[in-house]
Every structure is written in C-alpha cells, then in structure tokens.
Amino acid sequence: MKPGLLLYSIFLWLFLQPLATLAHGSGGFVQAIAVKGTVRGTDGAPIPGVTIQVKGTSTGTVSQPDGTYTINVPDANATLQFSYIGYTPQEIPLAGRTTLDVVMSSSTSELEQVVVVGYGTRRKRDVTGAVGSVRGEEIAKQPVNTATQGVQGKLAGVQIISSGQPGSQPQVRVRGTGSMLAGAEPLYVVDGILTNDIRNINTADIVSMDVLKDASAAAIYGVRAANGVIIITTKRGQAGKMEVSYNMNIGWRQAANVVKMANTQQYTGYLADAGPQVTIPDFGADSDWYDAVLRKGLQQVHNISLSGGSEKFLYYFNAGYLTDEGIVKDNRYDRFTIRSNNEWNIVEDKLKFVAQLSYMHNKTDYVQLDDIYNNTYRAAPVVPIKRDGKYGNTSAFQNVGNPILSLDKSFDRMNENRLQGTTYLEYSPWKWLKLRSSIGVNQGFQNRRQYYDKYFNDETTFLVAGGNQQRPESQLTVVKEEGTEWLWENTATYQQRFDKHDLTVLAGYTAQKYEGDYLQGVRRNVPNSPDLWYLISGDPNTATNTSDGDKYARTSILARVNYSYDDKYLLSASFRNDASSRFPSDNRNGYFPAVGLGWVISQEDFMQDQKLFTFLKLRASWGRIGNDNIASNLYILTANSGLLYFFNGTATLGTNLADIKDRNLKWETTQEYDFGLEFSMMDSRLTGEVNYYNKETIDALVTVRIPGLLGDPDNEYTTNAGSFVNRGWEFTLGWKDRISDDLDYTIGGNLTLNRNEVTGLNQGQPLFRGGVGQQGNITKTDNGQPIGSFFVLDADGVFQSQAEIDAYVDKDGDKIQPGAVPGDLKYKDINGDGVINLDDRVYAGSYQPKLYYGINAGLNYKGMDFSVDFYGNAGNKIYNGKKAFRYEVTDNIEASYADKRWRADRPSATDPRTLPGGIPASDYFIESGSFFRMNNITVGYTLPKALLESIKIERLRVYLTSQNLFTAKKFTGFSPELVAGQARRDGFLSTQNSTSPLEAGIELNPYPTTKTFAIGLNVTF
Missing domain, CATH: 2.40.170.20 (TonB-dependent receptor, beta-barrel domain)
Incomplete structure (x- = not known):
C-alpha cells in the first residue's frame, strides 16, 4: 500500500470511529450520579463560564450564564474542582450531596489563568516571559475567515494586517519586522503541529490562542520562533451526555x-x-x-x-x-x-x-x-x-x-x-x-x-x-x-x-x-x-x-x-x-x-x-x-x-x-x-x-x-x-x-x-x-x-508662475528645472549640483x-x-x-x-x-x-433557560454583528492596510502570494478591505 493511501486510511478510521461509537451506543458509559448547583461570587451574582471538574478524572463542565451547572460524577464521595479566571480555585468533597452551591471569591490576581507556553502549560502568574492570550469565543464571534483576523487589536505587541481577499491569510508581525528575507511571519503551533498557514483552522474549533512574544517564551521552539509563536489549542470533549451545538x-x-x-x-x-x-x-x-x-x-x-x-x-x-x-x-x-x-x-x-x-x-x-x-x-x-x-x-x-x-x-x-x-x-x-x-x-x-x-x-x-x-x-x-x-x-x-x-x-x-x-x-x-x-x-x-x-x-x-x-x-x-x-x-x-x-x-x-x-x-x-x-x-x-x-x-x-x-x-x-x-x-x-x-x-x-x-x-x-x-x-x-x-x-x-x-x-x-x-x-x-x-525626491510644492521657475536657480544662476511650466511640481536640489536626478532622493518614512x-x-x-x-x-x-x-x-x-x-x-x-x-x-x-x-461591533440576546427547557434546548443566542463598520483615515487610497507578507514561500504548506518587507506599504493593486454585516445564531442541545 502506498504511504499516502495508508495515511488516508488511518485518518478516515480515526474520523469515523467516534461516530460509529455514537451510532452503536456508547457502551463505555458508567452509571453516573447527577450533581447540580449554582456558582456565585461573594456579591451574590452568578458566575458563568466556571470550569467544574471531577478530581482525578477528565469529567467536567462549565456553568451557564445564570451560574447553574449539572455534572455527572462516578460516585457520591467524589471531589469537585471549581476554577475561573480571576477567582480562587476550590476543591469541595461531595460527601453524598447531589446539590452543591458554591461561592467563589476573587483571586489575588487575574493572572491565575492557565496559558500554553509550548510543550506544557503554566499559570500566567508564574510565567517569566511575555505571553498574550485570547479565548476562542472572542475569536469565533467575529465573521472572519482566518482566526488571526479575530485577534486584531486585542494583544499588545501583535500587529495584524488583514486583506479583504477571500481565503487570504492576514499578515502578523510580533514586535516588529523580524527578518528582511527569511520570512517575517510567526510560527503557528496547532495542537502540536508546526505550520506557517492556519487557513484550514475553523474558528469555531478554537479554545485559546496564546502568543509567545519574547525570545525567552519562544526559545523552546528554537529555529522556527524568531518571529514569535502563536499556539492554537482546539476543543475536546468532556465526559457526560452528548452535547450538540449549531452555530451560523x-x-x-x-x-x-x-x-x-x-x-x-x-x-x-x-x-x-x-x-x-x-x-x-x-x-x-x-x-x-x-x-x-x-x-x-x-x-x-x-x-x-x-x-x-x-x-x-x-x-x-x-x-x-x-x-x-x-x-x-x-x-x-x-x-x-x-x-x-x-x-x-x-x-x-x-x-x-x-x-x-x-x-x-x-x-x-x-x-x-x-x-x-x-x-x-x-x-x-x-x-x-x-x-x-x-x-x-x-x-x-x-x-x-x-x-x-x-x-x-x-x-x-x-x-x-x-x-x-x-x-x-x-x-x-x-x-x-x-x-x-x-x-x-x-x-x-x-x-x-x-x-x-x-x-x-x-x-x-x-x-x-x-x-x-x-x-x-x-x-x-x-x-x-x-x-x-x-x-x-x-x-x-x-x-x-x-x-x-x-x-x-x-x-x-x-x-x-x-x-x-x-x-x-x-x-x-x-x-x-x-x-x-x-x-x-x-x-x-x-x-x-x-x-x-x-x-x-x-x-x-x-x-x-x-x-x-x-x-x-x-x-x-x-x-x-x-x-x-x-x-x-x-x-x-x-x-x-x-x-x-x-x-x-x-x-x-x-x-x-x-x-x-x-x-x-x-x-x-x-x-x-x-x-x-x-x-x-x-x-x-x-x-x-x-x-x-x-x-x-x-x-x-x-x-x-x-x-x-x-x-x-x-x-x-x-x-x-x-x-x-x-x-x-x-x-x-x-x-x-x-x-x-x-x-x-x-x-x-x-x-x-x-x-x-x-x-x-x-x-x-x-x-x-x-x-x-x-x-x-x-x-x-x-x-x-x-x-x-x-x-x-x-x-x-x-x-x-x-x-x-x-x-x-x-x-x-x-x-x-x-x-x-x-x-x-x-x-x-x-x-x-x-x-x-521610502527613498524618493522631495517635492517642494507647485510652481505658481513662470517667475518662480525663473527664480529657482543654482549657484551659477542656471535654472534647476528649465523644462518646467506653471503648475508643475518643484523638486528640492538636495546635493546642490543644479540638476534634479536620483542623487537628490531623501528618506521619507516607512x-x-x-x-x-x-x-x-x-x-x-x-x-x-x-x-x-x-x-x-x-x-x-x-x-x-x-x-x-x-x-x-x-x-x-x-x-x-x-x-x-x-x-x-x-x-x-x-x-x-x-x-x-x-x-x-x-x-x-x-x-x-x-x-x-x-x-467589530456585536449585539446579542440569549433566551431565558426556563423558556427553552420545554423545547429541549440548552442555550439559544441570536446576534447582529458588523466588521469594519467605519474607518477614520487620511490615506486617499482603498485601504491603509496593505499586506506585505513573506519574501518567499516555504514549501507548499505555507504558500502566500505576497511581497517582501523590503517593499511593504506600496498600494498598487490591493484587494480592498471589506466591511461586513451579518446575523448569527448559536444553539446548544
């Protein structure tokens, strides 16, 4: 069997195996005990999104918008672990209880969250390098084709320039342009896979995107990390009943x-x-x-x-x-x-x-x-x-x-x-x-x-x-x-x-x-x-x-x-x-x-x-x-x-x-x-x-x-x-x-x-x-x-009359622009030789x-x-x-x-x-x-849970969203965002048709930045 055919066979089996399990019944399930409760803060307000885990197992769930939760535990003496960003984690033995209400207090730091740092995780408070993180739901709520576009403007030190061209990958610069010729794009790590192209990643699959910005944080990836590292973690299942979600x-x-x-x-x-x-x-x-x-x-x-x-x-x-x-x-x-x-x-x-x-x-x-x-x-x-x-x-x-x-x-x-x-x-x-x-x-x-x-x-x-x-x-x-x-x-x-x-x-x-x-x-x-x-x-x-x-x-x-x-x-x-x-x-x-x-x-x-x-x-x-x-x-x-x-x-x-x-x-x-x-x-x-x-x-x-x-x-x-x-x-x-x-x-x-x-x-x-x-x-x-x-001539306004042209002379009294007529641009003679040519060019920004x-x-x-x-x-x-x-x-x-x-x-x-x-x-x-x-601007509404219970829906949210609703700019062209990209393509798996950082910022034939208006729906059964 050819290697490619073998690879396809393995992938196909691993894709279909969980579906076959569902179709024939999940015989691996054990008799579980349902535990319910509500998670609140010290002020009495419900806390949504709290992670609840059965200690010593992979069973877990999260609290709903009203703070309620339901989790199946293997026995009545199990211990539940509660954790949430900005709150002190708790471990509470059930001791036979099937209802457990929890009060969580603010932690000493927002930085208790766990971030992926390459070949492992660390609490944000324990990290000694520069690491930024964005949660998957923040990315998924935006109508973008590629995940990095949804991170635009959310992390310091990370500049993201997007194009309106369908299927294109935004340009990412972590702490400036890191190379002239050897590619200036960061390394992407998707569930351990190292790649330069994440256009194949569905934003709905992402749990988190962690950006390793400095050399200390990224050095564990060595050769590929000179321009920063972006680690993408995708979703996994949690023990319990099957949950079905539809998003559009x-x-x-x-x-x-x-x-x-x-x-x-x-x-x-x-x-x-x-x-x-x-x-x-x-x-x-x-x-x-x-x-x-x-x-x-x-x-x-x-x-x-x-x-x-x-x-x-x-x-x-x-x-x-x-x-x-x-x-x-x-x-x-x-x-x-x-x-x-x-x-x-x-x-x-x-x-x-x-x-x-x-x-x-x-x-x-x-x-x-x-x-x-x-x-x-x-x-x-x-x-x-x-x-x-x-x-x-x-x-x-x-x-x-x-x-x-x-x-x-x-x-x-x-x-x-x-x-x-x-x-x-x-x-x-x-x-x-x-x-x-x-x-x-x-x-x-x-x-x-x-x-x-x-x-x-x-x-x-x-x-x-x-x-x-x-x-x-x-x-x-x-x-x-x-x-x-x-x-x-x-x-x-x-x-x-x-x-x-x-x-x-x-x-x-x-x-x-x-x-x-x-x-x-x-x-x-x-x-x-x-x-x-x-x-x-x-x-x-x-x-x-x-x-x-x-x-x-x-x-x-x-x-x-x-x-x-x-x-x-x-x-x-x-x-x-x-x-x-x-x-x-x-x-x-x-x-x-x-x-x-x-x-x-x-x-x-x-x-x-x-x-x-x-x-x-x-x-x-x-x-x-x-x-x-x-x-x-x-x-x-x-x-x-x-x-x-x-x-x-x-x-x-x-x-x-x-x-x-x-x-x-x-x-x-x-x-x-x-x-x-x-x-x-x-x-x-x-x-x-x-x-x-x-x-x-x-x-x-x-x-x-x-x-x-x-x-x-x-x-x-x-x-x-x-x-x-x-x-x-x-x-x-x-x-x-x-x-x-x-x-x-x-x-x-x-x-x-x-x-x-x-x-x-x-x-x-x-x-x-x-x-x-x-x-x-x-x-x-x-x-x-x-x-x-940019290295160009210095245009010093417009000649308003023939007298101005005649008066613009060199040290010997000769006209510097003898062929000019009123209304033409006037160029500065930078080197003073009386001739306007390439030697008179000056630096004019980048x-x-x-x-x-x-x-x-x-x-x-x-x-x-x-x-x-x-x-x-x-x-x-x-x-x-x-x-x-x-x-x-x-x-x-x-x-x-x-x-x-x-x-x-x-x-x-x-x-x-x-x-x-x-x-x-x-x-x-x-x-x-x-x-x-x-x-981006988004307005959403989540229907009350009591209203949805009768139709067996766990959660239903509708929303309106707009991307790039307005831009205040001075540039008279299509868009001030111009993708410069990589100087070359690194094999097939990172093909990008774009120009070198050495010639970035020239608007010739850009694909205009687009504005988007959309309506969306999130349903969970």
Missing part, C-alpha cells in the same frame, strides 16, 4: 472604501488642460469602472459540533462550511472543514491515547488583480463598459484593457485539500513523571486550472477599430502541487511540588521532515469547454512544462526548567539545539538558550498591609532564537555542463558554475531582552501590564550584488551581511466590574510603541526594492533607517507604524450582550503607487485630484496641473497610513 452567521461584504474616479466631465477637462495632442472620442458614456468590477458578496458560515464521552473515551467532532463570494466579480472562496478530537483513557491516570485530526477542502475562484485593478483604475470614463453585447474598446483609445472583458474571458480555480493531525501516547508511571510521544502530519494537495479564452477586437469590441487587447490563442495552465510534512516529538516532564518548592523539568527530542513537488503544464489552442480543459486537448507544439520541488529536515534537542519558591521567586531556563539541512554541514547546528526571572512582589511580607495592589510581579528575560526560513539550495553550487570551450584553437566541452553561492551560510539569529511589570488593583477589577523589549537580529540574511569583475553585475547572492533592531514598549490595561446580579461590564486597551532600525549592512550595499512602473525602485534599506524606507493600539469594551445585562472593538495605528507612511503608476496622459485620474489640481484660475500649492507618464517618484505620492477603525 450569514451576511454580506462590501468594499469599506472605494476610490472615486473622475467622471467624463472631469476627465475631458483634465485632458483639455494637458494639451491639444489628445483627441477625445465622444461615445455618450460616463462609465464607473469600479462599480462594474466590484459588488456586494454573500458570506455565510455554518458549524455543527458533537461532544461528550465517558471516563474511558472523550470525543469532539465538528463539521463546518464557509463561503465568501468576495467583492470582486467572479471571485469566490468555499471551505469545508472537519475536525475530530478524541481521547482514550486506556489506564486511568496512567496511560492515554489522543488523536486530534482535521481535514479541509477549499475551492477558490481567483481574479488577476494586477491586470483587473490596474485597468480599472486607468480606464477612461468616456468609453462604455459594454453596449449591444460588445465590450468598449479602451485599448484603441488608451494603452489600457477593458477589465470586464478580461474577467469574462478568464477562468482561474484552485482546489486544495489539507490533512492535519497529531496523535500521541502519554504514559505516567508516577504522578510526578509524564512521558509523551507524538507524531504529527501536515499534508496538502493543490490542483489549479487557469483558462484564458481567445478573442479578437472585431468580434468582441465596438466603436473604435484597432487596439491591443486581444488574445489570438486560448491558453490552459494546469498546476499540481503537493507537500507532506511530519513531526515526531518525544518529551519527558518531571513535576513535583514539595514544601515551598515547585519544580518542573522538561526534556525532549524532535525530528521533522518536509517533501514537496510542483508540476506545471501549459498548452495553447485548448477548446472553450470545461470538459476539455486538459493538457492533452491543446496544441502539443505549444507545450511548456515546469517542475520544481523542495526537501528539508530538522532535528532538535530541547530542555527546560521552571522553578518557583514560595510562589514569590520564579526561574525559567531553556535550551534548544536545532540542526537544519538548509545550512552547510559546518553551520548546520544552532544553539538557542533562554532564561527568565520573576519576582511576585505582592507575596512579600512587607506588602501585606498595603491596599493598593492585589497582585504585583516584576520579570526580566533574555533569549536567543533562530531563523532558517530560506530556500533549501542557497548554499548549494550548481553547474552548467556541455558548454563549448576553445583551448589552443580546439573546441572542447566544458563546465562552468551557474551562479555564485555563499558556502558559509549560517543561521539568522535574534537576541532579545524583555522587562515586564504585571499588576492588578482594586480587588482585581483593574489589571495591567507594561513591557519593554530590545529585539536584535544579527547575521541577518540579505542579498548582496556581485561585483562586475566577477560576472554579471545584475546578479545577487544571499549571505549573512546585515543586522537590525526592534525596540519598543507595550502597555495593556483592563477593567471589569459587576454592578448588580444582572449587569456587568468590561473595558480595556493596549498600546505598542515600536522602532525598527537597520544597524549594520556589512557589505556596505543598501537594498533597493519596491518597483513602481517607470519610476523604478522607491524603497531603500540602509543603516540608520527602518527596513523598507510603512512600519510608530505605534498601534486596540480598544475593547463589553456589557452584559440579563440576557443581552454587547461588545465593541477598535483598532488603529499611527506614524507610518503609504506610497500611493497606483496614482504614480502612469504610462500616458490619457490614464484616468481620481475625482479628488480633478477637483483640486492646479489651474491658472485655481492655484494649488500641493497638486500639480497634470500627472504625466514617467513622473518621477517623490514624496508627493507619500501619504499618512494612520487610521482608527471600529473593528
């Missing part, structure tokens, strides 16, 4: 902001001012091209889950369907997911087997934004979009295609399947020792078909003959890609508490391997019938085939010690040794140590009489982590053979090196210091945290241009030749209070200040990137500046914000609930590339520019009279990227 929301998306383009009157007036050389056709049209391309798109999500189990077997099963039509015509994303998380307690408290498996299938209909948006922005309004069944021939009047024709004559669909799962065996020979061995698999398959139909101007267009928008031959492209990644982990955990000492020691070994294949075939003259869209149907003389692939492996040894004395003095130390095949053998191993110290000041005797703080902790940490997220062959030399070489007049066959590689390539390493203060005040109603970090990346991987005397001067190679630093402050503050039994509220916020600076490019070569049409590269990464800084923040608030009154989140950033810049990307004067203009541009009868100090093709790059096109947005 349905609504629509639309562009949050659309750039209004000039109408026919504004456009013709602009061309008249541009000169008499343009003949404007009169077709009686006033086309709104964006209105024709964009639409309102339906969005809906449906999830159904089953969970429950016995003392021997716990199960959780969820099936979900999501569809997002997108706001661009013909764009669509459909996703179907299944998750099955099961746990077998083979020997109680000794041996258990866990299988956490998921499957995803998605179908994406793509549109070519580079073509569609470029043409939509530039197309003239005087040309009709479509008339009498034919398309307006924009290409005969301009060097622009009709975007609707491009959409209608193309097809681009990708089908993707993902299998992801972890199975592990855990054995505890003694209570203080836990041995665990797990195997995780991440496997994906893609099948993509692109078909471009043929068409000719005389058949499909009208009004104007000629033009260049035609395709004389149809073309079919078929792409098949697959990748398999497995991870084997073995850990031993020793945990013992004696007297005032609490010690946990972890040791482990891991091995990981990835293999991927890519195959692409292209044929022309393929018939226009989906049934015939196969390569064999095309002309074999036009065949073009491409094959590629990747393979790499890692092995690791890890260890960690956590120690606390008297819950006051905390120590955490870890070490990891990673070996990666992406580096030459001499540099293959990377060593990543970390240490953290904590002092719970509020536990000291001298703090017991003070009334200000209920909890106060000071912590500090240091750590080193690595990054190997580069192509696997960057150090491997390749040769061209069979080349003719003449020696002494005789032709012989020879061999030469195909390129130059750095044979001494080594790890990119991040070293970070972190200092934090955590506190709670006023009986834990006010909580907060302050962090300072210094995160330095050394031996950064950059490209260096090869000197001309060594070969082609346009060639570059990758080497460790750079360093840069991110320094910043993080502030978090939260308040929660209960006014009465029926009313409680929360309000909180976070703020991050970050400065990114390049501190050393060892080869002395700055990196130029960010091409914008005829303007060339507009960003420069160099010492003393942020990564990807896309990296100086600060970003989030604000959130919530209110609960009886069955009503209300929540609102805000998000924003400030201090960053955006280059309006689409406005600068001009080839000819006939390109359309924005309506705002048409109304305020310079004219003799309407002087302007900022906007020139025209924007000709080839206009130089300058800060005229740079705008503020600051914005403030209402990220």
Whole structure:
C-alpha cells in the first residue's frame, strides 16, 4: 500500500470511529450520579463560564450564564474542582450531596489563568516571559475567515494586517519586522503541529490562542520562533451526555472604501488642460469602472459540533462550511472543514491515547488583480463598459484593457485539500513523571486550472477599430502541487511540588521532515469547454512544462526548567539545539538558550498591609532564537555542463558554475531582552501590564550584488551581511466590574510603541526594492533607517508662475528645472549640483507604524450582550503607487485630484496641473497610513433557560454583528492596510502570494478591505 493511501486510511478510521461509537451506543458509559448547583461570587451574582471538574478524572463542565451547572460524577464521595479566571480555585468533597452551591471569591490576581507556553502549560502568574492570550469565543464571534483576523487589536505587541481577499491569510508581525528575507511571519503551533498557514483552522474549533512574544517564551521552539509563536489549542470533549451545538452567521461584504474616479466631465477637462495632442472620442458614456468590477458578496458560515464521552473515551467532532463570494466579480472562496478530537483513557491516570485530526477542502475562484485593478483604475470614463453585447474598446483609445472583458474571458480555480493531525501516547508511571510521544502530519494537495479564452477586437469590441487587447490563442495552465510534512516529538516532564518548592523539568527530542513537488503544464489552442480543459486537448507544439520541488529536515534537542519558591521567586531556563539541512554541514547546528526571572512582589511580607495592589510581579528575560526560513539550495553550487570551450584553437566541452553561492551560510539569529511589570488593583477589577523589549537580529540574511569583475553585475547572492533592531514598549490595561446580579461590564486597551532600525549592512550595499512602473525602485534599506524606507525626491510644492521657475536657480544662476511650466511640481536640489536626478532622493518614512493600539469594551445585562472593538495605528507612511503608476496622459485620474489640481484660475500649492507618464517618484505620492477603525461591533440576546427547557434546548443566542463598520483615515487610497507578507514561500504548506518587507506599504493593486454585516445564531442541545 502506498504511504499516502495508508495515511488516508488511518485518518478516515480515526474520523469515523467516534461516530460509529455514537451510532452503536456508547457502551463505555458508567452509571453516573447527577450533581447540580449554582456558582456565585461573594456579591451574590452568578458566575458563568466556571470550569467544574471531577478530581482525578477528565469529567467536567462549565456553568451557564445564570451560574447553574449539572455534572455527572462516578460516585457520591467524589471531589469537585471549581476554577475561573480571576477567582480562587476550590476543591469541595461531595460527601453524598447531589446539590452543591458554591461561592467563589476573587483571586489575588487575574493572572491565575492557565496559558500554553509550548510543550506544557503554566499559570500566567508564574510565567517569566511575555505571553498574550485570547479565548476562542472572542475569536469565533467575529465573521472572519482566518482566526488571526479575530485577534486584531486585542494583544499588545501583535500587529495584524488583514486583506479583504477571500481565503487570504492576514499578515502578523510580533514586535516588529523580524527578518528582511527569511520570512517575517510567526510560527503557528496547532495542537502540536508546526505550520506557517492556519487557513484550514475553523474558528469555531478554537479554545485559546496564546502568543509567545519574547525570545525567552519562544526559545523552546528554537529555529522556527524568531518571529514569535502563536499556539492554537482546539476543543475536546468532556465526559457526560452528548452535547450538540449549531452555530451560523450569514451576511454580506462590501468594499469599506472605494476610490472615486473622475467622471467624463472631469476627465475631458483634465485632458483639455494637458494639451491639444489628445483627441477625445465622444461615445455618450460616463462609465464607473469600479462599480462594474466590484459588488456586494454573500458570506455565510455554518458549524455543527458533537461532544461528550465517558471516563474511558472523550470525543469532539465538528463539521463546518464557509463561503465568501468576495467583492470582486467572479471571485469566490468555499471551505469545508472537519475536525475530530478524541481521547482514550486506556489506564486511568496512567496511560492515554489522543488523536486530534482535521481535514479541509477549499475551492477558490481567483481574479488577476494586477491586470483587473490596474485597468480599472486607468480606464477612461468616456468609453462604455459594454453596449449591444460588445465590450468598449479602451485599448484603441488608451494603452489600457477593458477589465470586464478580461474577467469574462478568464477562468482561474484552485482546489486544495489539507490533512492535519497529531496523535500521541502519554504514559505516567508516577504522578510526578509524564512521558509523551507524538507524531504529527501536515499534508496538502493543490490542483489549479487557469483558462484564458481567445478573442479578437472585431468580434468582441465596438466603436473604435484597432487596439491591443486581444488574445489570438486560448491558453490552459494546469498546476499540481503537493507537500507532506511530519513531526515526531518525544518529551519527558518531571513535576513535583514539595514544601515551598515547585519544580518542573522538561526534556525532549524532535525530528521533522518536509517533501514537496510542483508540476506545471501549459498548452495553447485548448477548446472553450470545461470538459476539455486538459493538457492533452491543446496544441502539443505549444507545450511548456515546469517542475520544481523542495526537501528539508530538522532535528532538535530541547530542555527546560521552571522553578518557583514560595510562589514569590520564579526561574525559567531553556535550551534548544536545532540542526537544519538548509545550512552547510559546518553551520548546520544552532544553539538557542533562554532564561527568565520573576519576582511576585505582592507575596512579600512587607506588602501585606498595603491596599493598593492585589497582585504585583516584576520579570526580566533574555533569549536567543533562530531563523532558517530560506530556500533549501542557497548554499548549494550548481553547474552548467556541455558548454563549448576553445583551448589552443580546439573546441572542447566544458563546465562552468551557474551562479555564485555563499558556502558559509549560517543561521539568522535574534537576541532579545524583555522587562515586564504585571499588576492588578482594586480587588482585581483593574489589571495591567507594561513591557519593554530590545529585539536584535544579527547575521541577518540579505542579498548582496556581485561585483562586475566577477560576472554579471545584475546578479545577487544571499549571505549573512546585515543586522537590525526592534525596540519598543507595550502597555495593556483592563477593567471589569459587576454592578448588580444582572449587569456587568468590561473595558480595556493596549498600546505598542515600536522602532525598527537597520544597524549594520556589512557589505556596505543598501537594498533597493519596491518597483513602481517607470519610476523604478522607491524603497531603500540602509543603516540608520527602518527596513523598507521610502527613498524618493522631495517635492517642494507647485510652481505658481513662470517667475518662480525663473527664480529657482543654482549657484551659477542656471535654472534647476528649465523644462518646467506653471503648475508643475518643484523638486528640492538636495546635493546642490543644479540638476534634479536620483542623487537628490531623501528618506521619507516607512510603512512600519510608530505605534498601534486596540480598544475593547463589553456589557452584559440579563440576557443581552454587547461588545465593541477598535483598532488603529499611527506614524507610518503609504506610497500611493497606483496614482504614480502612469504610462500616458490619457490614464484616468481620481475625482479628488480633478477637483483640486492646479489651474491658472485655481492655484494649488500641493497638486500639480497634470500627472504625466514617467513622473518621477517623490514624496508627493507619500501619504499618512494612520487610521482608527471600529473593528467589530456585536449585539446579542440569549433566551431565558426556563423558556427553552420545554423545547429541549440548552442555550439559544441570536446576534447582529458588523466588521469594519467605519474607518477614520487620511490615506486617499482603498485601504491603509496593505499586506506585505513573506519574501518567499516555504514549501507548499505555507504558500502566500505576497511581497517582501523590503517593499511593504506600496498600494498598487490591493484587494480592498471589506466591511461586513451579518446575523448569527448559536444553539446548544
């Protein structure tokens, strides 16, 4: 049997096994005793969401919104454990009782909650590193496709930039941009699976998302953790009767902001001012091209889950369907997911087997934004979009295609399947020792078909003959890609508490391997019938085939010690040794140590009489982590053979090196210091945290241009030749209070200040990137500046008259801009040589914000609930590339520019009279990227439990929600959020079509940020 078929068989059995158990009866259930009660606070108010667990077992439940609970216990002498964030945990023996009401008092700290820290958990109060956490219900209540979008604005130090494109993964930056070339995205750990892509994760399946922000917290993941770690824990079943839940929301998306383009009157007036050389056709049209391309798109999500189990077997099963039509015509994303998380307690408290498996299938209909948006922005309004069944021939009047024709004559669909799962065996020979061995698999398959139909101007267009928008031959492209990644982990955990000492020691070994294949075939003259869209149907003389692939492996040894004395003095130390095949053998191993110290000041005797703080902790940490997220062959030399070489007049066959590689390539390493203060005040109603970090990346991987005397001067190679630093402050503050039994509220916020600076490019070569049409590269990464800084001319206003042009002279009295006319932009002569050229460029900001923040608030009154989140950033810049990307004067203009541009009868100090093709790059096109947005607002109502009992419903909630309801911004483009993403794709399983951090913040053809309006329903039986 083939390995792939065997893998499918195992997955299928593990998926269906819990369903078979349900179908034939759960014989493993034992006779249980039902215990009921109510959980209240010291003020008498009910507390929802309290975890109630039968001590020594996995049986548990949570209290309802009115504080009531019901739990099945194996015998009347069992002990129940009650725990909830912000309250002191309790253990209460039943002693034969079947009704137990509990009063919980506020704990000394909100930080009693448990967070996942990698290969284990810790109480938040015991953590010495910087860790942020968001609960799954906070993510699931938002109508988002990907979980990270639901965390936007909720955690200090975590910047999330989302796109409106269906199926896209938001860009995440943890404490600034962490790499130039080796990928700046964090590592995701989903139930132990390490991945760079979580688009296959259903938000309804998530229990918590924990973010390890500093090197001390993340160092246990070594090589993959340089940009932070996001740990996602999915749901599991709890012993008791089967619980069935159905969650849905349905609504629509639309562009949050659309750039209004000039109408026919504004456009013709602009061309008249541009000169008499343009003949404007009169077709009686006033086309709104964006209105024709964009639409309102339906969005809906449906999830159904089953969970429950016995003392021997716990199960959780969820099936979900999501569809997002997108706001661009013909764009669509459909996703179907299944998750099955099961746990077998083979020997109680000794041996258990866990299988956490998921499957995803998605179908994406793509549109070519580079073509569609470029043409939509530039197309003239005087040309009709479509008339009498034919398309307006924009290409005969301009060097622009009709975007609707491009959409209608193309097809681009990708089908993707993902299998992801972890199975592990855990054995505890003694209570203080836990041995665990797990195997995780991440496997994906893609099948993509692109078909471009043929068409000719005389058949499909009208009004104007000629033009260049035609395709004389149809073309079919078929792409098949697959990748398999497995991870084997073995850990031993020793945990013992004696007297005032609490010690946990972890040791482990891991091995990981990835293999991927890519195959692409292209044929022309393929018939226009989906049934015939196969390569064999095309002309074999036009065949073009491409094959590629990747393979790499890692092995690791890890260890960690956590120690606390008297819950006051905390120590955490870890070490990891990673070996990666992406580096030459001499540099293959990377060593990543970390240490953290904590002092719970509020536990000291001298703090017991003070009334200000209920909890106060000071912590500090240091750590080193690595990054190997580069192509696997960057150090491997390749040769061209069979080349003719003449020696002494005789032709012989020879061999030469195909390129130059750095044979001494080594790890990119991040070293970070972190200092934090955590506190709670006023009986834990006010909580907060302050962090300072210094995160330095050394031996950064950059490209260096090869000197001309060594070969082609346009060639570059990758080497460790750079360093840069991110320094910043993080502030978090939260308040929660209960006014009465029926009313409680929360309000909180976070703020991050970050400065990114390049501190050393060892080869002395700055990196130029960010091409914008005829303007060339507009960003420069160099010492003393942020990564990807804009480097352009300094536009010093507009010439108002010929006298101003004549007066703008150099030291010899010669005109500096002799070809200028009134209304043209004036550029500063920075170097004083009397000529405006590339030597006069200056730094003009970057896309990296100086600060970003989030604000959130919530209110609960009886069955009503209300929540609102805000998000924003400030201090960053955006280059309006689409406005600068001009080839000819006939390109359309924005309506705002048409109304305020310079004219003799309407002087302007900022906007020139025209924007000709080839206009130089300058800060005229740079705008503020600051914005403030209402990220989400939700209003819900939960029906009273007494009303639902008669129809056998446990809980029913309906809600209205809106995402991105409004945005306050200065940027005149579509959206101040521009996804920069990774510089390269790391195998199939993390494919992202996005640009490098070196060229972030250029708006050319973005997918607009969307606003969403939806109605939802949550039902539990």
